[in-house]
Amino acid sequence: MATHDDLFPYTFRDSPIGMVVMDHSGRYLEVNEAFARILGRSADELANRHFAEYTHPDDLPRDVELMNRLAVGEVPFYQVHKRLLDRDGDTIWVRVTVSDVVTLDNSVHHYVAQVEDITEIRRARDLLERRTLYDPLTGLANRTLLMERLDRALDSHEPRLATVACIFLDVDHFKVVNDSLGHDAGDTMLVEIARRIEGAVRSADTVARLGGDEFVVIVEDVMGVGAAKSVLHGIAAAVNQPFHVESHELEPSVSGGLAMAAPGLSAESLVRNADMAMCAAKQNGRACVEVFDESMRQSALTKLSIESELRSAIRDGELVVHYQPVVDLETHETVAFEALVRWQHPVRGLLLPDEFIPISEDANLVVPLGSVVLHEACEFLAARPHFTGRVFVNVSTRQIGTADLAQVVRSALETSGASPHQLGLEITESGMLLATASARADLKALTDLGVDLILDDFGTGYSALSSVLQNPVAGLKLAREFTLRLGDRGTGDRISTAMAALTRSLSMYGVIEGIETEAQFAIARRHGWQLAQGFLFGHAVAATDISLGLPVTPTPLLSEDATDVVVDSTGPVPRWLEQTARR
Ligand code: C2E
Ligand code: MG
Numbered sequence: 001m002a003t004h005d006d007l008f009p010y011t012f013r014d015s016p017i018g019m020v021v022m023d024h025s026g027r028y029l030e031v032n033e034a035f036a037r038i039l040g041r042s043a044d045e046l047a048n049r050h051f052a053e054y055t056h057p058d059d060l061p062r063d064v065e066l067m068n069r070l071a072v073g074e075v076p077f078y079q080v081h082k083r084l085l086d087r088d089g090d091t092i093w094v095r096v097t098v099s100d101v102v103t104l105d106n107s108v109h110h111y112v113a114q115v116e117d118i119t120e121i122r123r124a125r126d127l128l129e130r131r132t133l134y135d136p137l138t139g140l141a142n143r144t145l146l147m148e149r150l151d152r153a154l155d156s157h158e159p160r161l162a163t164v165a166c167i168f169l170d171v172d173h174f175k176v177v178n179d180s181l182g183h184d185a186g187d188t189m190l191v192e193i194a195r196r197i198e199g200a201v202r203s204a205d206t207v208a209r210l211g212g213d214e215f216v217v218i219v220e221d222v223m224g225v226g227a228a229k230s231v232l233h234g235i236a237a238a239v240n241q242p243f244h245v246e247s248h249e250l251e252p253s254v255s256g257g258l259a260m261a262a263p264g265l266s267a268e269s270l271v272r273n274a275d276m277a278m279c280a281a282k283q284n285g286r287a288c289v290e291v292f293d294e295s296m297r298q299s300a301l302t303k304l305s306i307e308s309e310l311r312s313a314i315r316d317g318e319l320v321v322h323y324q325p326v327v328d329l330e331t332h333e334t335v336a337f338e339a340l341v342r343w344q345h346p347v348r349g350l351l352l353p354d355e356f357i358p359i360s361e362d363a364n365l366v367v368p369l370g371s372v373v374l375h376e377a378c379e380f381l382a383a384r385p386h387f388t389g390r391v392f393v394n395v396s397t398r399q400i401g402t403a404d405l406a407q408v409v410r411s412a413l414e415t416s417g418a419s420p421h422q423l424g425l426e427i428t429e430s431g432m433l434l435a436t437a438s439a440r441a442d443l444k445a446l447t448d449l450g451v452d453l454i455l456d457d458f459g460t461g462y463s464a465l466s467s468v469l470q471n472p473v474a475g476l477k478l479a480r481e482f483t484l485r486l487g488d489r490g491t492g493d494r495i496s497t498a499m500a501a502l503t504r505s506l507s508m509y510g511v512i513e514g515i516e517t518e519a520q521f522a523i524a525r526r527h528g529w530q531l532a533q534g535f536l537f538g539h540a541v542a543a544t545d546i547s548l549g550l551p552v553t554p555t556p557l558l559s560e561d562a563t564d565v566v567v568d569s570t571g572p573v574p575r576w577l578e579q580t581a582r583r
C-alpha cells in the first residue's frame with residue numbers, strides 16, 4: 001500500500017497548478033506538467049534551465065530582489081504577478097507564490113513555486129479598464145482618466161518652476177461632415193484628428209476625447225502661457241492638413257481654448273475655463289484660438305440666462321412669427337410668405353432670430369421653438385382661406401429625423417385645418433444631406449404629406465447640388481450673398497443666371513433673396529428669376545399687419561431704366577404659381 005510519502009511525487013506531477021522546485025541559484029530542479037503547459041514546452045525541456053530565461057526582462061530585477069529576501073529569511077514566502085515568456089516569446093501573466101523549503105537538518109535549501117496562469121483574468125481586467133478609462137473609438141483617455149490625471153498633475157506640480165495648462169479643442173463643422181458624409185466618415189475623421197493631436201504634443205501630455213468632437217489636452221511642466229499657446233498653435237496647425245475620406249478632400253480645423261492652472265483652481269474648473277475660452281474662439285469664427293479670461297465666465301453666464309429665459313418664453317408665448325412676402329417678379333403679386341420667428345422680449349424688445357436661434361440649438365430648444373412656428377404658420381394659412389399662395393417655414397437641421405418633424409407638421413396641419421399643399425419647409429443643405437435613415441424617412445413622410453421641401457440659402461454650404469437634389473426638392477432659394485454681387489459682370493452674375501436657369505430646367509421654383517434695390521430687381525428679372533424676396537417688396541411684419549385685400553408691395557417695382565428687361569419665361573411654371581389668386 002502506498003504511503004503518504006509515496007503519494008507526494010504524484011501530487012506534484014498531476015497538480016493542475018504549475019509547480020516548480022528550484023535550487024538557490026534559480027535553476028529548475030523539477031517542474032510539473034501544468035507548469036510546462038503554461039510555457040508551451042515539455043517538462044524535460046525545462047529541466048535544469050534557469051528561471052531567468054523564461055522571465056520577462058522587466059520583471060527580473062524584482063524577482064531577484066524577492067528571492068534574496070526569502071533566502072535571508074526576511075520573508076517566509078512571497079506572491080507576485082509576473083510575466084513569463086512562452087516558446088513564441090508571447091507574454092503569459094502568472095501569479096507566483098514562492099516559498100523557501102529547508103530540510104530538517106538544514107542541509108538543503110530549495111525554492112518551491114506555485115504558478116497559476118492568470119492571462120485571461122488579466123486580459124479581461126485590462127479590457128474593462130480600457131472600457132472605463134479610454135475612448136473606444138480613438139483609444140484616447142476618456143473624461144474619467146482625464147480628470148484623474150489632471151487632479152494628479154495639479155497636486156504634484158511645483159508652481160514656481162512650471163505650471164499646468166489645459167487645452168480644449170472642438171472640431172469645426174464636424175456636424176456637417178457627419179451629417180453629409182455619414183457616421184463612418186465622421187468616425188474616420190475623428191480618429192485621424194486624434195492621431196494628429198497626439199503627434200503634436202509630447203508623449204507625457206495627456207490627450208483625451210470627451211465625446212463627440214471635443215478633445216482636451218493637459219500640458220504638464222509648461223513654462224507659462226506663451227509656451228502653452230505655442231503648443232495650442234502647433235496642434236491647430238497639425239490638425240489643419242488635407243485629409244481624404246471616401247473621394248472627398250477635407251481640411252479639418254479646430255477651435256481651441258487655453259486655460260492655465262491657478263492656486264485653488266480645481267481640475268473641473270480648469271477644464272470648464274478652457275471650454276469657455278474655446279466657445280469664445282468659436283464665436284470669433286472657426287479655426288481660432290483664445291486664452292481664458294474672467295470676462296468669458298460673465299458671457300457664459302449671460303448665455304445661460306438667455307437659455308433659461310428662452311425656455312420660459314417658448315412656454316409663455318413670447319415668440320411671435322412675422323411674415324415676409326415672396327413676390328412674383330412679373331406680376332408683382334405676393335405668392336408666398338416666409339414665416340420668420342421673433343422674440344418679443346419683455347425687457348430687450350423685439351429680438352431677431354440670430355440672437356436666439358443659435359442658443360436654442362445648443363440648448364435643445366429648437367424643436368419646441370420650431371413647433372410653435374409651424375403651428376402659428378398653419379393658423380395663419382387657415383385664417384386666410386382666400387390666400388392660395390404658400391407659407392414657407394424655416395426648419396433647423398436638428399428638427400429633422402430625431403424629433404419626428406413629419407409628426408409635428410401633421411399635427412400643426414390637423415389642428416389648424418390648413419392644406420399641406422400650401423406649406424413649404426425651408427431646409428439648408430446640411431439638412432437635406434442628413435444621412436440617417438430616420439432623417440430620410442422624415443423628409444419622405446413630409447413630401448408624401450404634400451408639403452414642399454425648399455432648399456434655403458443655397459450656395460453657402462459645401463455640397464454638390466447633385467447630392468442635395470437626391471431629395472424631392474420643390475424649390476430653391478439663392479443665398480443673399482449672391483444677390484449682393486448682382487451686377488458685378490463676373491461670378492455673381494454668372495452664378496445667378498446659372499441658378500435661375502437650373503431651377504427652371506428642373507421644374508423647381510427659384511427664389512432670389514435679399515432684393516433691396518430697383519437695380520437688383522431689374523437684374524434678377526433679366527437673369528430669369530421668377531420669384532423674389534427682399535426689403536424692396538416688404539419687410540417681415542406681424543400677421544395682424546398683413547391685409548390681403550391690399551397690395552403687400554407698395555413700393556414701385558420697376559424703375560425707368562429697367563423697362564427693357566427681357567424675362568426668360570420659356571421654362572415651365574409650377575402650377576401653384578399660376579393658380580395663386582390675384583388679389
Ligand atoms: P433666412 O431663412 O435666410 O431668412 C431670410 C432673412 O433675411 C430674414 O432675416 C429676413 O428678414 C432677411 N431679409 C429678407 N429680405 C432682406 C433684404 O432685402 N435685405 C436684408 N439685409 N435682409 C433681408 P431674419 O428674420 O433675421 O432671419 C434670419 C435667419 O434666422 C433666417 O434666415 C433663418 O435661417 C433663421 N430663422 C428665422 N425664423 C426661423 C424659424 O422659425 N426657425 C428656424 N430654425 N430658423 C429661423
Ligand atoms: Mg429661410
Ligand code: MG
Nearest residue numbers: 456457477513
Ligand atoms: Mg434664406
